Amino acid sequence: MHEVRVIHAKLELGVDLDIRTVVFLRRNIFEYIISSIAREEDKLSADVTELTWDDRDTLLRVIDERFRVAGEPYGWSGDPWQTFFCPEVDGVPTRDWIFRNVLPRPRDLIKYLNTCIEVAVNRDHKRIEADDLKEALKSHSSFALKQVLAEYKAEEPWLQQALYSFMGTRSEWSFKALTDHLTALHLDRGLPQDVRDAIATLVAVRFMGVKLASGEVRHASTYEDGIVLREKVRVTPVESPLGFVIHPVFHAHLGICGDEDPTGALTEPVGVTDESAPPVEDGGSPVPVDRKASGSSWFEMIEKFFSTLLGRDK
Incomplete structure (x- = not known):
């Protein structure tokens, strides 16, 4: 707001300013403008840059940064994927599995991982396990379909x-x-x-x-x-x-049937390798957690992360 007031004051004083406006549009809105409103589509498209998220590492970096911010109050700066997630789901690296099963958009990814955290915390898990990821996907599936309808039902x-x-x-x-x-x-x-x-x-x-x-x-x-x-x-x-x-x-x-159904049988995840990860018992199962004994450990950090994602800590 400070910058806006400065610009407004300069304009009132008659100062010449070189101002360029950047408008951020959701993709479906831009598509509607192009197909239904724009008279000269080529001119409108000439100055358009699309923010794309079809690269796995670029998309998942959104989560890396949010974990980093949430961990700062605790002095934590490790790899969130080794510390807070099981390494595999049905033999597929967790990062690949998530990227494969969620639409490649930051808001979808954040919404899905919010649900994963809720599931893991409610189950007293010390990290997000494969069954947590799958259970959360069942809930997120409904959200994803409703998003498609909300964005395109008016035109279709x-x-x-x-x-x-x-x-x-x-x-x-x-x-x-x-x-x-x-x-x-x-x-x-x-x-x-x-x-x-x-x-x-x-x-x-x-x-x-x-x-x-x-x-x-x-x-x-x-x-x-x-x-x-x-x-x-x-x-x-x-x-x-x-x-x-x-x-x-x-x-x-x-209820789609198919070999690629991501909510099928659970494969037991192998143990994490990061030294800062929570301890596991023989066989790879997390040690039952005592919230009182754990202090400002996983639960506080993961709940802080959850609050950060939802903006509850502001």
């Missing part, structure tokens, strides 16, 4: 019923099977005239990824990716080998 009124039509189905779809599924629906608000436009929207909102002939699954992680994948869907024959995969974050809420 058919979207809610279409998304819920996948409840209890499978995670992978062929182009023809997905086309048949959507065409057979009886929706209050009809699908776009060309069902491929509906599929393109499911891809653009990141509900589904496109599985290419090579086996690679591409998600619309950026605005440009969304444009490319939309056009890929629109020009590809339905009989092609192009496939579609529902993002894992939506599996739990919709």
Whole structure:
């Protein structure tokens, strides 16, 4: 606010200022402006820079920094992933597992890890275990789907019923099977005239990824990716080998079946290697914690972190 007052005072004095405005827009709002309002799209897009989070280390650094800030009052400055998290989930490194199962956006990641912390603290765990991560994902799955609907339902009124039509189905779809599924629906608000436009929207909102002939699954992680994948869907024959995969974050809420379901059987995590990590008994199970004896240890630090994320300490 101080800077704003200084600028206002200078303007009143007639001082010439070189001021440039930066407007931060959520991606769905920018997409709506481009598709529905902008008369000269090329001019509007020329001065746009998208903040992308499709790199795992860049996204997870958000959590690294928040742990660092939360740990400062306790003199802690270790590696949060070694200290506060189990190293693996079903044989997959925890960082990779989280990145794979959460939409790559800071607010989604923070919301998910808030839930992980709540689950771990409620279970008196001294670190976030694999079963905590999986249990939290079940709750986060509902949040993720509601976010998609909140962002896109106004422009795509058919979207809610279409998304819920996948409840209890499978995670992978062929182009023809997905086309048949959507065409057979009886929706209050009809699908776009060309069902491929509906599929393109499911891809653009990141509900589904496109599985290419090579086996690679591409998600619309950026605005440009969304444009490319939309056009890929629109020009590809339905009989092609192009496939579609529902993002894992939506599996739990919709009861999606598939080999990639992240909420399946728990694999026992191995012990942490960081010397500052909490002690474990033989077999890798955390030592039962005594809150009184632990003092300003894990519980205070993790609860401080939780408060920092939610802004409760301000």
